[in-house]
Amino acid sequence: MSISRAIAEQMERSSWIRRMFEIGIQMRKERGAENVFDFSLGNPEVEPPEAVMAALRRVVAEDRPHRHSYMPNGGYPEVRARLAGGLAERTGLPFTGADVIMTTGAAGAINVVLKSILDPGDEVIVLNPYFPEYRFYIENHGGRVVTVETDAQFQPDIARIARAITPWTKAVILNTPNNPTGAVYSAEVLRELNAIIREPVLAISDEPYRPLVFDGAAAPETLRIVKRAVQAWSWSKAMAISGERIGYLAIPPDLAEAEALRNACTFANRILGYINAPAIWQWVVAEVPEATVDVGRYQEKRDLLCDALQAMGYEAPRPAGSFYVFAKTPIPDDIAFIRLLQAEGILAVPGSGFGRSGYMRLSLTIAKSDLERSLAGFARAMEQCQCELTAAGVAH
Ligand SMILES: Cc1ncc(COP(=O)(O)O)c(C=O)c1O
Numbered sequence: 446m447s448i449s450r451a452i453a454e455q456m457e458r459s460s461w462i463r464r465m466f467e468i469g470i471q472m473r474k475e476r477g478a479e480n481v482f483d484f485s486l487g488n489p490e491v492e493p494p495e496a497v498m499a500a501l502r503r504v505v506a507e508d509r510p511h512r513h514s515y516m517p518n519g520g521y522p523e524v525r526a527r528l529a530g531g532l533a534e535r536t537g538l539p540f541t542g543a544d545v546i547m548t549t550g551a552a553g554a555i556n557v558v559l560k561s562i563l564d565p566g567d568e569v570i571v572l573n574p575y576f577p578e579y580r581f582y583i584e585n586h587g588g589r590v591v592t593v594e595t596d597a598q599f600q601p602d603i604a605r606i607a608r609a610i611t612p613w614t615k616a617v618i619l620n621t622p623n624n625p626t627g628a629v630y631s632a633e634v635l636r637e638l639n640a641i642i643r644e645p646v647l648a649i650s651d652e653p654y655r656p657l658v659f660d661g662a663a664a665p666e667t668l669r670i671v672k673r674a675v676q677a678w679s680w681s682k683a684m685a686i687s688g689e690r691i692g693y694l695a696i697p698p699d700l701a702e703a704e705a706l707r708n709a710c711t712f713a714n715r716i717l718g719y720i721n722a723p724a725i726w727q728w729v730v731a732e733v734p735e736a737t738v739d740v741g742r743y744q745e746k747r748d749l750l751c752d753a754l755q756a757m758g759y760e761a762p763r764p765a766g767s768f769y770v771f772a773k774t775p776i777p778d779d780i781a782f783i784r785l786l787q788a789e790g791i792l793a794v795p796g797s798g799f800g801r802s803g804y805m806r807l808s809l810t811i812a813k814s815d816l817e818r819s820l821a822g823f824a825r826a827m828e829q830c831q832c833e834l835t836a837a838g839v840a841h
């Protein structure tokens with residue numbers, strides 16, 4: 446048996462995140478788990494809100510007939526109708542249950558919509574830096590990735606996106622709040638995006654971090670502003686249930702191709718092998734769709750980390766949302782810097798893994814006590830860079 450060339454090549458290209466994982470295992474063996482400070486994972490460290498666990502217990506205790514059976518590929522009609530009510534309120538659009546397809550998280554939703562719209566060679570625009578799995582999702586369905594750089598604040602650069610749209614462009618993936626940068630797209634930027642995203646191009650708004658916004662702010666509602674946007678939603682991060690694989694794809698009913706797209710996506714959900722989203726979890730999220738982890742805990746860690754790094758001389762802007770700090774590495778070679786951090790027991794993902802070298806992504810899912818104990822290592826790595834730059838006669 447041989448592995449396909451495409452998969453072998455993709456695995457090689459995804460090697461950064463994988464390598465961090467393997468390095469982490471090795472480091473824990475060598476140093477002891479308590480001396481490894483893992484900022485590399487986007488896996489929520491907090492437990493799900495009590496309201497979610499209580500809903501789960503209620504749903505499991507219920508005596509619903511055939512509750513472990515197949516269902517319509519789009520999910521339980523009653524669940525979809527309940528969620529559509531909330532969506533209609535948030536977006537001002539007349540959503541009904543038929544417009545909501547339950548999926549295995551945002552990853553499932555994005556794959557379903559890409560499968561439904563892409564022909565071989567079609568182009569999908571992603572905004573750099575970006576969640577690296579997008580590339581594989583697009584290539585899964587024969588698409589071509591077109592990367593467009595964001596601006597200095599990691600907001601979409603409208604002129605660049607407009608120039609990148611060609612007759613082969615089928616979609617633009619938007620992700621606010623953003624992984625890896627923590628940027629929240631402004632309403633103004635969304636209005637400008639609305640002006641350039643025209644039929645047949647679709648905006649796929651990937652929103653697993655929507656409820657995770659800091660300083661009491663809220664992320665402007667993409668579907669309210671960008672008329673040709675569908676929403677890939679997930680409770681993985683909001684409820685800290687990433688292992689449960691539950692989310693949805695919402696297709697606004699006033700989209701010209703809404704009906705055809707709904708049918709295609711429902712079919713794609715089936716033939717990609719998802720069949721339907723997990724049954725028990727559909728009922729749970731329908732009971733408490735707004736339940737969210739304590740964002741204050743991430744904000745506290747954000748402030749602690751950004752303040753400390755800035756005091757050491759790092760360029761580490763505070764993210765407005767999600768749970769990542771995207772900081773500049775003191776030397777342009779982010780991979781060399783990540784190795785310096787590893788020598789201090791710190792695991793971070795190089796910006797190169799997201800398409801932007803010279804940066805590193807630090808996940809705030811780390812425990813606060815580990816974050817505090819890691820700071821001396823960040824300071825030593827910075828000092829080492831400053832010494833090397835001074836020795837090389839480079840001003841910094
Ligand atoms: C930007 C982004 N999109 C999608 C996903 C996939 O999330 P889910 O667990 O909902 O499939 C992730 C997970 O890390 C993410 O960061």
